[in-house]
Amino acid sequence: MSTTRHLVNRRRRLAHAGAARPATQAPPERGRRAANSPQPKSGSEGRPSKGKTGSEARPLKLRAGSDAVAPPASPARPRLGGSAGSSAREAFRVLRRSVRAPVVLCVLIVLLGAFAALAVTRADALRSDPAARNxxxxxxxxxxxxxxxxxxxxxxxxxxxxxxxxxxxxxxxxxxxxxxxxxxxxxxxxxxxxxxxxxxxxxxxxxxxxxxxxxxxxxxxxxxxxxxxxxxxxxxxxxxxxxxxxxxxxxxxxxxxxxxxxxxxxxxxx
Known part of the structure; x- marks a missing residue:
């Protein structure tokens, strides 16, 4: 019963792998032998006859890298590239500059106002100083x-x-x-x-x-x-x-x- 289950699973995997491969590529030799071999009938004992030897009498083991089907790769995260990505980055830079410009302008206005007030104060102090009138x-x-x-x-x-x-x-x-x-x-x-x-x-x-x-x-x-x-x-x-x-x-x-x-x-x- 165990051998039959392995053979059935193997056929399913080979069928799935054959559909995924190109049509021009021939199926592996081992897969053809396994497909042409007669399926054993299950008896009351559920065991194969003692006279059979070879691959039909022993459980098959899949070796990594031979007939195993690789799991599907995880979908990659989409990235912006080409002209679309450049346009998005440029738009973001323009937006950031447009937001930053009014803030910088306000800061400059405040600084200039403070400097003007300080200059007027210093000028009055100098004019009131007797040494400045000398x-x-x-x-x-x-x-x-x-x-x-x-x-x-x-x-x-x-x-x-x-x-x-x-x-x-x-x-x-x-x-x-x-x-x-x-x-x-x-x-x-x-x-x-x-x-x-x-x-x-x-x-x-x-x-x-x-x-x-x-x-x-x-x-x-x-x-x-x-x-x-x-x-x-x-x-x-x-x-x-x-x-x-x-x-x-x-x-x-x-x-x-x-x-x-x-x-x-x-x-x-x-």
């Missing part, structure tokens, strides 16, 4: 003008010749204004009072100066000067030297003329 740091031409006129004014105002006081008087009337008029008068009071008796000649030379601040029509200048005082009343002229450091406040009058409006000797007196 033209001595940003206007070389104006700084040079103030420095040159102040040096000439100091040299003329603090020089005096007993024999010719007119230049000193003219400088005081044209180059001084405000509180500097009285300050200059007090500082040169002793020189004027002793000039005739001692035949005094006072000479002031500006050795260096620096513009501290220029704010519109006002400025402040630090002055370094050398002074020489010569007395010729005795048998032999006597000359003494001194150095001076002070600051002057200047204002611009009519035109481009700068006049001294204040004198700061830093508590050194006259």
């Amino acid at each position: 033209a001595a740091l940003t206007d070389p031409a104006r700084t040079s003008e103030v420095k040159g006129q102040t040096a000439k004014a100091v040299a003329a105002l603090f020089s005096y010749n007993y024999a010719d006081p007119a230049p000193a008087d003219k400088a005081a009337s044209t180059l001084l204004t405000g509180t500097a008029v009285q300050q200059h008068r007090d500082m040169l009071a002793t020189v004027r009072s002793q000039a005739k008796d001692q035949k005094l000649v006072l000479t002031t030379t500006v050795t260096d100066s620096g513009v501290e601040m220029i704010d519109g029509s006002r400025a402040r200048v630090l002055v370094y000067a050398d002074q020489s005082s010569t007395r010729t009343s005795g048998k032999k002229p006597e000359t003494s030297y001194a150095a001076a450091m002070f600051a002057v406040d200047v204002v611009r009058g009519s035109g481009s003329t700068w006049r001294i409006s204040g004198i700061d000797t830093f508590g050194q007196g006259s």
Whole structure:
């Protein structure tokens, strides 16, 4: 009974394999012998006769790779290829860019707005800073003008010749204004009072100066000067030297003329 079941199963598998193969391919030799062999009849005992030998008397064993039918392969997952796949990928990229563009634009608008607000705030802070209004740091031409006129004014105002006081008087009337008029008068009071008796000649030379601040029509200048005082009343002229450091406040009058409006000797007196 076991042999009969194996033969029947074998015929079914061979029939299925033959239908799957091309029509031009001949069926294997073993399959033809098995198909032509007579099917044993089942008896009361259900066993084949003892006189038969060979393949009909023994159970058949299928060897892998000979007559076995391979199981059907699992269906592959469909993939997009060719122009259809490229079109789908390109459409996805366009969609992603179209979604991303408004977000990027919004972020840029926010950043530009924040930058503009920061710039306005910084500009107001700079304009309110006194250093930002100091033209001595940003206007070389104006700084040079103030420095040159102040040096000439100091040299003329603090020089005096007993024999010719007119230049000193003219400088005081044209180059001084405000509180500097009285300050200059007090500082040169002793020189004027002793000039005739001692035949005094006072000479002031500006050795260096620096513009501290220029704010519109006002400025402040630090002055370094050398002074020489010569007395010729005795048998032999006597000359003494001194150095001076002070600051002057200047204002611009009519035109481009700068006049001294204040004198700061830093508590050194006259």
